[in-house]
Amino acid sequence: MSGGLAEGQFGAWLRRIRRAEFEGTARIRTEPENRIMRLALYQPDIPQNAGTILRLAACLGVGVDVIGPAGFDASDRNLRRAGLDYLDHVEIARHVSFAAFLTARRSAPDPGRLVLLTTAGDTAYTTFAFAGGDTLLLGRESAGVPDDVHAVADARLRIPMRPGLRSLNVAVAAGIVLGEALRQTGAGAGS
Numbered sequence: 001m002s003g004g005l006a007e008g009q010f011g012a013w014l015r016r017i018r019r020a021e022f023e024g025t026a027r028i029r030t031e032p033e034n035r036i037m038r039l040a041l042y043q044p045d046i047p048q049n050a051g052t053i054l055r056l057a058a059c060l061g062v063g064v065d066v067i068g069p070a071g072f073d074a075s076d077r078n079l080r081r082a083g084l085d086y087l088d089h090v091e092i093a094r095h096v097s098f099a100a101f102l103t104a105r106r107s108a109p110d111p112g113r114l115v116l117l118t119t120a121g122d123t124a125y126t127t128f129a130f131a132g133g134d135t136l137l138l139g140r141e142s143a144g145v146p147d148d149v150h151a152v153a154d155a156r157l158r159i160p161m162r163p164g165l166r167s168l169n170v171a172v173a174a175g176i177v178l179g180e181a182l183r184q185t186g187a188g189a190g191s
């Protein structure tokens with residue numbers, strides 16, 4: 001019993017509050033945000049992985065920033081070989097360096113958060129609240145990202161793995177976290 005309510009009334013009141021809370025949450029989760037999410041590849045060094053990520057981005061309706069220098073010839077022609085004709089369906093922004101990428105973000109009206117995926121992340125991606133304008137930054141296959149990039153990110157997320165194993169393939173990591181981010185926000189262009 002609480003606040004002068006009889007036991008039955010209290011239960012009904014609690015159920016109403018819980019239903020309202022649930023409906024509020026459901027509304028937030030099912031209304032897609034207008035802002036499109038992005039993926040960013042930090043100095044990618046395996047063209048097949050970059051191609052797989054570009055295909056993922058094309059299919060799920062997110063843009064991609066490719067941050068150089070890449071470990072391979074990242075010309076359209078070369079990427080097209082890995083990303084096939086999906087490349088015609090993805091918006092790609094190229095940056096010669098991480099500094100140039102940051103400069104481009106600074107000049108954007110509302111760049112959103114930079115969310116780094118890293119095996120050294122302090123937060124499991126499953127507990128993170130994603131937002132429509134987030135950019136998910138992926139490290140290079142050989143070495144992840146350097147400390148200064150790690151420090152500049154607004155959040156650092158890890159995908160929990162079994163102990164003793166090093167890391168996931170970068171395209172697999174992108175698919176796992178982008179899937180959860182779009183589930184939460186609906187901020188892709190898919191239907």
Ligand SMILES: C[S@@+](CC[C@H](N)C(=O)[O-])C[C@H]1O[C@@H](n2cnc3c(N)ncnc32)[C@H](O)[C@@H]1O
Pocket residue numbers: 116117118119120121137138139140141142143144145157158159160161166167168169170171173
């Ligand atoms: C092959 S991993 C890089 C491994 C690198 N030695 C390191 O420790 O970052 C390539 C990228 O995939 C992503 N990645 C792979 N496994 C991950 C995990 N368990 N959690 C978060 N990101 C992961 C990260 O963006 C990482 O930089």
